[in-house]
Amino acid sequence: MISLLFFTRSSVADRGWVGRAGRKLGRPWGNPWPSLGRYMTAHGELRTAAVRQFLEEEIESWLRVRALFALGFLQRRDGAVARTLVDACSTAYEHLRGAEEPTSGQIAELHAALFAIGDCFGAGFGARPSKEAATTVQGETKEILESLVDNKLTEGRERYPLARALAYLLTFMTHDQKSADLSKSLLTRLMDHQDPTTQSFARWSLGWRFDQEGKVQPLLRAAIGQ
Structure with missing residues (x-):
């Protein structure tokens, strides 16, 4: 605050x-x-x-990180916020991918963008984004999320925060079967990540977020237990 x-x-x-x-x-x-x-x-x-x-x-990474945190904290889920966060995530991802040795600021910026998306457009207790906003976020971040795992862009100790933010986003930004299939696939692969915390988070998520048929379970299931 x-x-x-x-x-x-x-x-x-x-x-x-x-x-x-x-x-x-x-x-x-x-x-x-x-x-x-x-x-x-x-x-x-x-x-x-x-x-x-x-x-x-055009502002510095540390200011963008604060702006992204603020946007996630404000908890507005309309189309304009969806567009802003998707663009911010894409920009941060391109900076990270294009850098031979990304700076701590570049890593923190993508970390903040992933968390802000999860905070605003993840499944909540009675708070759901509009269908248009959810479609924008899910459709336009899919390739980024897959690339982070496929191209091992979250490996290396300095990048572990990205893997944890990714696991968080995949756990909570699951509203329908299409997004569930992506989340389950990537979380399964994150169980083999170098980072023990990411492994644990992914294993915990997979233990309650999906039933035996792969269908999405409500968030309350995490409190009730597997």
């Missing part, structure tokens, strides 16, 4: 992204958060638009 407050006040509001986002939404507000109290009551749509506006700029 502290990170979100710092990011939003210092990096978004003070740089003018809130004003620009407000004008796009037809709400020409200035900085609506001169105090913590007003920040906490600011309209969620404007906050989300401000972060999306921020991610469209």
Whole structure:
């Protein structure tokens, strides 16, 4: 929460992204958060638009990581957020794939994008994205998720956080049989990952997320047990 407050006040509001986002939404507000109290009551749509506006700029990886965290934290599941997160994930993936030795910032950026997608568009207790948004996310991240496993882009100790974020996303972003087939296939392969934590997470997920016929089970099954 502290990170979100710092990011939003210092990096978004003070740089003018809130004003620009407000004008796009037809709400020409200035900085609506001169105090913590007003920040906490600011309209969620404007906050989300401000972060999306921020991610469209050419900014450093550490700022993009904070923006992605903020977008995931705000928990909005509309088509615009889906488009923003898919684009951010694709950009971070291309940077990682194109680097002979990716920087810690590049790894953290893709890690943040995967978690933000899982947070916003993963299965929740009564909170589901629109069909259009879910289709956008699932369809346009499929090749990225497969490539991360196929091309061993999550191997090497410094990349272990990517494998863990991938296991998290695959566990929770499973809404229908099509996404279930992909998740089950990749989680099965992650059980053989170099990282013991990833292995354990994948094994745990496969133990309750799918029944013997491969059908998706509700999240409550994790609490009830296998």
